[in-house]
Amino acid sequence: MKWSELKREPCSLARTVSVIGDRWTLLILRDCFLRVRRFEEFQARLGITRHLLADRLRKLVRAGVLRKVAYQARPQRFEYRLTDKGLDLFPVVLAIVHWGDVHMAGRRGRPLIHEHRACGHAFDPVHACSVCGEAVAARDVRVRPGPGAGRRGRDLARKAAEAG
Amino acid sequence: MKWSELKREPCSLARTVSVIGDRWTLLILRDCFLRVRRFEEFQARLGITRHLLADRLRKLVRAGVLRKVAYQARPQRFEYRLTDKGLDLFPVVLAIVHWGDVHMAGRRGRPLIHEHRACGHAFDPVHACSVCGEAVAARDVRVRPGPGAGRRGRDLARKAAEAG
DNA sequence: TTGACAGGTTCCTTTTTAGAACTCAAGCTT
DNA sequence: AAGCTTGAGTTCTAAAAAGGAACCTGTCAA
Structure with missing residues (x-):
């Protein structure tokens, strides 16, 4: 089965995987939720090759998960922001992070703590x-x-x- | 960054991705939750090459997500079952499926419905x-x-x- | 003794990815 | 005005991973 066939499978997991089921894409999304938005910033943080980064961002834009927003004209420059569809991936990211917190944390404990604004507490x-x-x-x-x-x-x- | 470095990153998402961040692995896990357990069955359902399937199952066993259980001796044959650590991935799978249900479903609607045994209703x-x-x-x-x-x-x- | 079954492994080809260098347009600097 | 810098890519070659088909290994059953 190839990537292109995956999105036509009658399975919601397979279709989602056709969009985000790749290690770089998941790391890019993590950074999006941490408010990273620019090409150079993704590249510096992730150590991804520029070629792959350009490719993955393009795919995420085509999938409607990110959108390109101009933040200056002359020279025109863009940043990548989560769409509502992209924001809906938050539960996926949170579930992945939580499993890592529980099963893969080092002895020093979890790297990030999530706080619920509404109640003010750290939560799972x-x-x-x-x-x-x-x-x-x-x-x-x-x-x-x-x-x-x-x-x-x-x-x-x-x-x-x-x-x- | 390589796969091997990923698991040492101080980020729970990166560490989880080092275990499940690959499209075949996610599809294998989906099938595990649907009670697929044997090599031939995974292979037939997924259309994955036998080589990759063997590799991914090995990695999941090493990661403690699946365990190999003998279901007959002479000739010794094994099946792959989720461990408790693997069962804990259910929220991840469910979140991925739900996003697909909402954002990637065809006009005919979602492929699978999840029912909560305790209350008896289809749920999100x-x-x-x-x-x-x-x-x-x-x-x-x-x-x-x-x-x-x-x-x-x-x-x-x-x-x-x-x-x- | 031949065949079937389950669970792999081997070998070879095609695709992807990694890594570094290069492009391009527009400012800024001296 | 010549040269440096910045952001966002593209191009090139080598290395790694994936795809595909055939082969191997025990054991049982005909």
């Missing part, structure tokens, strides 16, 4: 059910095929249902 | 603050350096604080 993200509000873990979830399911999705959902 | 994942329980979005969060921060982390947190 909790993943809850939109209906009942309770926390949800892997074993609390059953899947079934939705309207956009392909054959493979139906097979899997059946299999998963059988397995319990 | 909501990302809440562990302290006050309210939903958390990107703009509700402030970051500051934690005990494991390096120089770069401190710089960024300062910058982010200045920017508001």
Whole structure:
């Protein structure tokens, strides 16, 4: 399977992965959420080659995750900012960071602390059910095929249902 | 920066990405959560080359995300199962799937529906603050350096604080 | 003894990535 | 006005990773 085929798979994970499923893209997104916006700044922070950076930024703009905003004319210069679609990736980034905090932190502890402005406390993200509000873990979830399911999705959902 | 350096970065996202930040790995994990467990089954479903599949499974086992469990002796055969550390990746997978459901679904709608066993309803994942329980979005969060921060982390947190 | 099955490994080709140098346009400096 | 600097890239070559197909290894069953 190639990158280009991935976005046509009847699977929301595969389609998302076609946009962000690459190590540089995830690191670029991390920096976007930390308010890094300019080509040179990404390049200096990440140590990514300029070629790949240009490519990844282009792809993220095409995917509607970032937009190019001119911050000066003559010479025209742009910065890259998250769109609303891009901001919606925050839960993904937060979930990834949290797993790293729990399972990959060194003895000195976590590198960054997230503070919830509304309540003023350092927090961990909790993943809850939109209906009942309770926390949800892997074993609390059953899947079934939705309207956009392909054959493979139906097979899997059946299999998963059988397995319990 | 190379894969091998990534896991030593003082950043929980980078460290997590060193384990799961690759498109095949994410697709393999998706299937793990859908109860796919055997080499041949992964290979048939994903269309991944056998070479890469063997490599990725090996890496996931080394990272403690999967474990190899013998399901028969003579000839000895193994299956790959999520460890507790692997099950903890569920929020990551769910967040990725949800973004795809919202932003990448075709006109027919989402391919899979997630049902919360406890309350019996189809749900979307909501990302809440562990302290006050309210939903958390990107703009509700402030970051500051934690005990494991390096120089770069401190710089960024300062910058982010200045920017508001 | 031949074939099938599960789970890999080997070998070779094509694509990506890394790393460094180069371009280009517009200011700024002396 | 000649030369240096800055931001945002592009071009080049070498090295690494991925793709594809065939092969290997135990064990059982016909």
